[in-house]
Amino acid sequence: MAKGFSVTDILGGQSKPTAPAGLKMQVVMLPAADIEPNPENSIYEIGDVSMLKADIAERGLRSPLEVLPAQNGKYMLLAGHRRWTACRALTAEGVAGFEVLPCVIRQSQGEDDDLIALITSNATARELTDGERLRQYIALKQALERKKAAGDLNGRVRDEMSRITGDGTGTLGRLNAIANNCVPEVLAMVERGEITMTRAYECSKLYKVQQVTYAKNNYAPLPEASDEIQKAAILYIVDEGMADQLRGLDYVQCCEWNYADGGKFDAQKMQTVTLDMTDNVANAILRIAPAGRSSFTVEQLDPADQNEVIAKSCIYSSQLYRTARSRYIDKKALEKYKAEQKAKKDAERTRQDEDEKWQALARRELEAFDSWPLVTRLKDLGLTIRERKMADSGRLIIAVDDLARFPGHVDGFQYSECFAVRIGPNGERAGRDGDINALEWYKRWYSTGAAIENYIAEDIKRAAMKQEG
Incomplete structure (x- = not known):
C-alpha cells in the first residue's frame, strides 16, 4: 500500500x-x-x-x-x-x-x-x-x-x-479588457496558446475589425473605406459641411492642387458629424471629422455598435475639387476666362506662324551656305570659313569641317557641325547677340549645332523689323 x-x-x-x-x-x-x-x-x-x-x-x-x-x-x-x-x-x-x-x-x-x-x-x-x-x-x-x-x-x-x-487590480483590469473587448477569434487564440496575454490586451484596445490581423502580425491598419463611402462623404462636405467656404473659391483659374490655397479654406472649421446613410447608396453610418486645415477623416461605423469603426479613409481638399467646381464655379468668370485663353492661343498660333516664316527663310539661307561669301578655305585642314552680313551691319563668321557635310540633299544647313564667331560693325569681336561690350568668354568661337537655324531666323526677323520701323 x-x-x-x-x-x-x-x-x-x-x-x-x-x-x-x-x-x-x-x-x-x-x-x-x-x-x-x-x-x-x-x-x-x-x-x-x-x-x-x-x-x-x-x-x-x-x-x-x-x-x-x-x-x-x-x-x-x-x-x-x-x-x-x-x-x-x-x-x-x-x-x-x-x-x-x-x-x-x-x-x-x-x-x-x-x-x-x-x-x-x-x-x-x-x-x-x-x-x-x-x-x-x-x-x-x-x-x-x-x-x-x-x-x-x-x-x-x-x-x-x-x-x-x-x-x-491591474491584472484584473487587463483580463476584463480582454474578456469584454476582444473578438472570439482572439480569445480562442489566447486559449490555444497562440498569442500571449500581452498581445491580447493590445488587441483589446483596437477596433474589432483590426484585432485578428494584429494578433497574428502585430500590425493592423484599418481597412480603407469603399469608393461609395468616400463619395458620400465628399458630397456631404461639399454640399453642407464646407459649403460656405467652398462657394467662395476660384474654380476658373485654379486646379485641384491650389484652389484651396491662400487661407480661404480651413477644414478645422467644420464640426464633426455622424451621418446615418443606411437608406442610400452608401448603406452605412459615417463619422466625418476635420483632420487638419486641408483634410478630413471619414470613418464607417458598425451599425450594431457605433463605437466600433470598420473602415477609415482620409479625404483631401483636392478630392473635393470636381464636385465643388460643378456646384460653385462662377460661370460668367469662366466664360471670360475661356475667351481670354482663346485670345492667347490665337496670339500664340499667330506668333508660331510668324516664327515659322522666319525659320523657313533661315533654312533657305543655310541651305545655300556653300554660296555665302568665302572668308578662307584651309584645304590641308579641311576647313571652310564663310560669312553672313547681320542686321547690325556686323558679320557672322561660320567655320565648317568639309567632312561634316551630310551626304545627299538636306533641307537647311548642310553640315552636322559648325563653329561661329560674331564680328561687330566696328570689325571687332562682339558677343553672340552683337553686343560689343560683352565679356571676352562670350566673344570666343562657339559651337552652334542645330541652333544655327534659330540664330539666323532671329536675325532675319530683326532685319525685317528694322526695315519696317
Whole structure:
C-alpha cells in the first residue's frame, strides 16, 4: 500500500462513509470509480500528470479530494481533478491501493457557490496558462455578478475576485479588457496558446475589425473605406459641411492642387458629424471629422455598435475639387476666362506662324551656305570659313569641317557641325547677340549645332523689323 491515508485509519475497516455527508473536514474513503469529474472544471487543463502520478505512487495521496454528492450514489469532484486523474491512471496501470480515495464530502451551496469553490481550489494551486486564467476570470466574474445581483455578495465584485485569485487590480483590469473587448477569434487564440496575454490586451484596445490581423502580425491598419463611402462623404462636405467656404473659391483659374490655397479654406472649421446613410447608396453610418486645415477623416461605423469603426479613409481638399467646381464655379468668370485663353492661343498660333516664316527663310539661307561669301578655305585642314552680313551691319563668321557635310540633299544647313564667331560693325569681336561690350568668354568661337537655324531666323526677323520701323 502506498504511503498516505489508510483506509482503516479513517474508516475503521469499513468501506462506506460513516460520517454525515458535508461534515467539515470529515475525511471518508470513496471508490474512485464512483467519483466523476466536474463539467465546470473545463476551465482548467488537466495537462501532463506524469510527475504527479510518480509522486503519489511513492508517497501516497497526501491531500483528500473534495466532492459533492451527485445522482445515483455518485460523487462529483469539487477539488482535486489532477490528483484523481493521476490515481485513476495508476489503477489502470495495475498499481494497487488507489481503488478508493480519501475525500471530503461537501454539500452543494448552489451552482454559483459550487463554481466559486472549484475556482478557489484551483486559482492558486499551480501556475495557470493564459487560457486558463482567462476562462477562470470570465467564469468567476459571471458567478460573482449573479450573486451580487441576487443580493448575496457584499462589497465589490473586483475586490472579491482579487481575494479569490490573488490577482491585483491591474491584472484584473487587463483580463476584463480582454474578456469584454476582444473578438472570439482572439480569445480562442489566447486559449490555444497562440498569442500571449500581452498581445491580447493590445488587441483589446483596437477596433474589432483590426484585432485578428494584429494578433497574428502585430500590425493592423484599418481597412480603407469603399469608393461609395468616400463619395458620400465628399458630397456631404461639399454640399453642407464646407459649403460656405467652398462657394467662395476660384474654380476658373485654379486646379485641384491650389484652389484651396491662400487661407480661404480651413477644414478645422467644420464640426464633426455622424451621418446615418443606411437608406442610400452608401448603406452605412459615417463619422466625418476635420483632420487638419486641408483634410478630413471619414470613418464607417458598425451599425450594431457605433463605437466600433470598420473602415477609415482620409479625404483631401483636392478630392473635393470636381464636385465643388460643378456646384460653385462662377460661370460668367469662366466664360471670360475661356475667351481670354482663346485670345492667347490665337496670339500664340499667330506668333508660331510668324516664327515659322522666319525659320523657313533661315533654312533657305543655310541651305545655300556653300554660296555665302568665302572668308578662307584651309584645304590641308579641311576647313571652310564663310560669312553672313547681320542686321547690325556686323558679320557672322561660320567655320565648317568639309567632312561634316551630310551626304545627299538636306533641307537647311548642310553640315552636322559648325563653329561661329560674331564680328561687330566696328570689325571687332562682339558677343553672340552683337553686343560689343560683352565679356571676352562670350566673344570666343562657339559651337552652334542645330541652333544655327534659330540664330539666323532671329536675325532675319530683326532685319525685317528694322526695315519696317
